[in-house]
Amino acid sequence: MSAPLSPDFRNGEVSFWYRSLGVPRPGEPLKGDVQADVAVVGAGYTGLWTAYYLKKADPSLRIVVLEKEFAGFGASGRNGGWLTGALAGSADRYAKTHGPEAARRFQRSMFEAIDEVVAVAAEEGIDADIVKGGLLTVARGPAQAARLREELAGQRQWGWDEDDVRLLSRDEMDGRLQVAGALSATWSPHCARIQPAKLVRGLVEAVRRLGVEVAEGTPVTEIAPGRAVTPYGTVTAAHVLRCTEGFTATIPGHHRDWLPMNSSMIVTEPLPADVWASIGWDGRELLGDMAHYYMYAQRTADDRIAFGGRGRPYLYGSRVDDRGHTHGWTVDALWELLTSFFPAVAASRVAHAWSGVLGVPRDWCSTVHVDPATGLGWAGGYTGHGVTTANLAGRTLRDLVLRRDTDLSRLPWVDRRVRSWEPEPLRWLGVHSMYRLYRIADARESRGGTRTSALAKIADMITGH
Incomplete structure (x- = not known):
């Protein structure tokens, strides 16, 4: 079936969510070398929430956010608009390492994060078409x-x-x-509709009002202890936080971290x-x-x-x-x-x-980490549940950077270690086999029967989903 297209149909141009706003042009890039307290790589939800909560906690911090395109260019401006409480990972897998009660606390923290986003949006005057309809x-x-x-x-x-x-x-x-x-x-009830681009663009305005520096059009070519290197200068900082989600594979040294x-x-x-x-x-x-x-x-x-x-x-x-x-x-x-x-x-x-x-991490579970020795940190691997999870990650990174012992810093995704994905062509074969089997399984199930197709179970085994 060929889809009927509107006379003004558009494909790409980042996403539909920018159609009413206009696709932003990247703002000013980094202007030379900078000394900061925290360098954040990536101006999506994770990076912006991290900068927001750090600056609110300690206004004296100099925080520089570095973005290759414009704030909200990636998944933060393209997602389905689900502010969902679904856990970004498997409760069973988190429970295996930290116990069932820790997994339950993690889930409750996700539920609470929905209302946190709604509250901050209201406080900062961000109109993101939010409706908590469940x-x-x-x-x-x-x-x-x-x-x-x-x-x-x-x-x-x-x-x-x-x-x-x-x-x-x-x-x-x-x-x-x-x-x-x-x-x-x-x-x-643990889900709300949002307009993703309105939320991320409102958030970048909020962090700038707080005094956070957001350098757009500034690709990061190297992340190392104490520095983030760009073509326009180097940000030297005690903490360098990688908040790049699906684009992590483009960063040297991280090609197989997350699919x-x-x-x-x-x-x-x-x-x-x-x-x-x-x-x-x-x-x-x-x-x-x-x-x-x-x-x-x-x-x-x-x-x-x-x-x-x-x-x-x-x-x-x-x-x-x-x-x-x-x-x-x-x-x-x-x-x-x-x-x-x-x-x-x-x-x-x-x-x-x-x-x-x-x-997508190899075990399909999200992680947050800050190394106190090197100052390097990251959050991500949200497997498609990032709108809410990024807010929780931002608050967790804040506590880890500030070395606070809190309920958030003890959640079971903190410091979780995940092995890398296999080299090619195994990655490609595994993922495409998984989704081909899922499509066939759905087609078979649509013809009747009450049992999950065995092909879907094989697909889960292939990639550890």
Whole structure:
């Protein structure tokens, strides 16, 4: 199925989220050598939240943020707009090293981080179209419904009660959102819709008001103890923090740390009132499903549907397609899936398509680290859950830099060590095999049966997902 495109359809240009704002031009680059207390590499959510909380904690600190393009160029300006409490990693894996109670504290910290972002946005006057409508997860087909029940049972074991997530009755599900083929659904209050670019651009304005220096158009060519080197000068600092997420693979010495995984999105034209009357979605919930090759969606503030999923998941050699252009077959595949969810949307057209990269560690668990001996630190590997996790990471990096012994500095992702990804061609073969198996598994499950396809389990084993 070829997706119908609007007359003013755009592909790439960073993302749709900048369409109303205008794609920013990079600001002033670094002007010569600088002596600072903290150098932050990367002006996305992680770097900006870290700078924000450090400067609020100690206004005397000189903090310099270095950004190759403009603040919010990467995943922070391209994501699906999910301010979700989902843990960026596996509770079981964190529990293996630190115990189940530590994993539960981590999860609760994620839930609390949602309200923290909402509160700071209000305090700083950042209008990011935030609506805390929660997360609706639907199961389309018997196998998905069985996985949804298993996931809910697992959440109960980890202490999520009825206030955290609940199975909806048929009437409750249909009253929220009409998804074709949906058999069951859960709803959690721990998620909010945002407009990603508005949040990141508001955040960079906030840190600049605090006195943080943000040098844009300034690529970092070397990160070493005590310094971040750029073509325009070197920032010498006691702490140098790497906050580069999916672009980490482009930094010398970090090529195999985190896999740069691609995710793609389309957005419709504004939908008319009669379409919304048939769909519902008055609560502005975020929408996900239980497919292996999963999707994610939101109803935007201007009444479009922004709909995402995996396109070309990985480029050979950990290359990063940083312009946001999306292949035509990906646009078509996302449109076909979108209209299978909401047949009434077929009368609309695709207004914009784009893609971005996220960082995936080898064990699919995020990390935060600051080495007190060298001053080097990092946070990331969010596996697609970075909007909320970056805020928690920023506050955790603050405490680690300031050597505070706090609940955040003792969370189980702190100082977590993860082995590197395999060399090529094993990386490429593993990732593409995984997603091919997921696609086949979804197709088989759609034909009936209540069990998860064995192919999906094989895919998980291949990459340790």
